[in-house]
Amino acid sequence: MNKIKVIVAGARGRMGSEAVRMIEKTDNLELVACLENKYDGKKINEFDAEIDTEAIIYTDIDTCFKNVKADVLVDLTIPEVGYLHTKTAINYGIRPVVGTTGFTEDQLTELTDLAEEKGIGVIIAPNFAIGAVLMMQFSKWAAKYFPDVEIIEKHHDQKLDAPSGTAVKTASLIKEVREQKTQGHPDEKETIPGARGSDVDGMRIHSVRLPGLVAHQEVIFGSTGENLTIKHDSFHRQSFMTGVKLAVEQVMKIDVLVYGLENILE
Numbered sequence: 001m002n003k004i005k006v007i008v009a010g011a012r013g014r015m016g017s018e019a020v021r022m023i024e025k026t027d028n029l030e031l032v033a034c035l036e037n038k039y040d041g042k043k044i045n046e047f048d049a050e051i052d053t054e055a056i057i058y059t060d061i062d063t064c065f066k067n068v069k070a071d072v073l074v075d076l077t078i079p080e081v082g083y084l085h086t087k088t089a090i091n092y093g094i095r096p097v098v099g100t101t102g103f104t105e106d107q108l109t110e111l112t113d114l115a116e117e118k119g120i121g122v123i124i125a126p127n128f129a130i131g132a133v134l135m136m137q138f139s140k141w142a143a144k145y146f147p148d149v150e151i152i153e154k155h156h157d158q159k160l161d162a163p164s165g166t167a168v169k170t171a172s173l174i175k176e177v178r179e180q181k182t183q184g185h186p187d188e189k190e191t192i193p194g195a196r197g198s199d200v201d202g203m204r205i206h207s208v209r210l211p212g213l214v215a216h217q218e219v220i221f222g223s224t225g226e227n228l229t230i231k232h233d234s235f236h237r238q239s240f241m242t243g244v245k246l247a248v249e250q251v252m253k254i255d256v257l258v259y260g261l262e263n264i265l266e
């Protein structure tokens, strides 16, 4: 069996270390190297004795891509780095699977155009948890009937970007079907700035950051005499790994950029 050769960027992080463990346990995937901004030249198994791999950690992406033959780059880093890694991988003919959130619209457009020009498959998914993908799809469905909606996303307090990629993606899916409106009272005034959260196309997104949380979102729809709440919780980062594995397999079969795991789920 030809294994898919994978490089993990951000391999020592919360998500990256989980991805490394998933790849090591998966028969058709092979971890060939890692990218991290520290730990140059160390082996990844020095950090996790249960991982049986000779894969080494690179700090420089060009050195890594020139020395290692890889099919896929899984990027789980930080927004600026993830964007540069994705661009570089496409230029090297390595297919990016990106979980890193916080890319701008302009960056997504640029990467879409680059992937098309080079004919390289790319999957960017703000959330790899199957339950979260369903939560977003159900929300899109509900928004047809309930245009008044607020999103509350809750994450651990080490998260760098706000609002979360999932909340932004949820709002953009809802926007596709929702009757455009500005919610709340027309004369509403914030006596403390930020009290009403961020405004995305008239919808409000509220971001909670607390120790103890992992990744959670509630989408609350309001109508006369009723509310509908669609809620998803990731209690452990293993919840994202089914989606990461699926994306690594599917990115080998496409030659354009796909944004959102829903587009590759059957």
Ligand SMILES: NC(=O)C1=CN([C@@H]2O[C@H](COP(=O)(O)OP(=O)(O)OC[C@H]3O[C@@H](n4cnc5c(N)ncnc54)[C@H](O)[C@@H]3O)[C@@H](O)[C@H]2O)C=CC1
Binding pocket: 009, 010, 011, 012, 013, 014, 015, 016, 035, 036, 037, 038, 059, 076, 077, 078, 079, 081, 098, 099, 100, 101, 102, 125, 126, 127, 128, 129, 161, 165, 240
């Ligand atoms: N799509 C999804 O399902 C999910 C996406 N995420 C996203 O994944 C990203 C990572 O999240 P966490 O693992 O919680 O963060 P983390 O902070 O635990 O890990 C990030 C890792 O990237 C590394 N890094 C930073 N700069 C680097 C560089 N220049 N080169 C190589 N490595 C570098 C850091 O050293 C760190 O180990 C975030 O953008 C987060 O929003 C997180 C969970 C699920």
Ligand SMILES: O=C(O)C1=N[C@H](C(=O)O)C[C@H](O)C1
Binding pocket: 101, 126, 127, 128, 155, 156, 159, 160, 163, 164, 165, 166, 167, 214, 215, 216
């Ligand atoms: O940083 C995280 O933890 C997460 N980030 C993603 C996001 O921004 O939506 C996915 C998930 O919510 C966990």
